[in-house]
Amino acid sequence: MAEGQPHKRHWSRRLALQSLYQWQLAGHSADELVEQFSGDENWAKVDQDYFEELLRESINHARELTDILATYVEGSAARVGPIEKAILLYAIYEMLYKHEIPKEVVISEAVILCKKFGSDGGYKLINAVLDQVPRKPLD
Known part of the structure; x- marks a missing residue:
């Protein structure tokens, strides 16, 4: 891989962010989202298995991940914008299970994507929340 070229997992996270954003707003199933995003122009750059895992498991664990998110957000998780929430869903999943x-x-990748796609200063929330999330003990 050339220096400065994003890693396949970066592209997986990027598409997971976009898919989870769409899932929140439109309610599409994981299968529909995988089918849609497999036609993305960047699909060849993606670790496709990892993308599917991030998407499916973030959706499967959405309640748990949102509850954890709410623990570290002042006020309510509902106040978190959909881009930032999508990033936090997959990143908290990675923190707990990967x-x-x-x-x-995990934090660096999430901050990079938030700076690119999120609201102004949203990366500060991403950094603050993920810095506090403990790793889940191995079973």
């Missing part, structure tokens, strides 16, 4: 990925990588 122990092989360093916490710093």
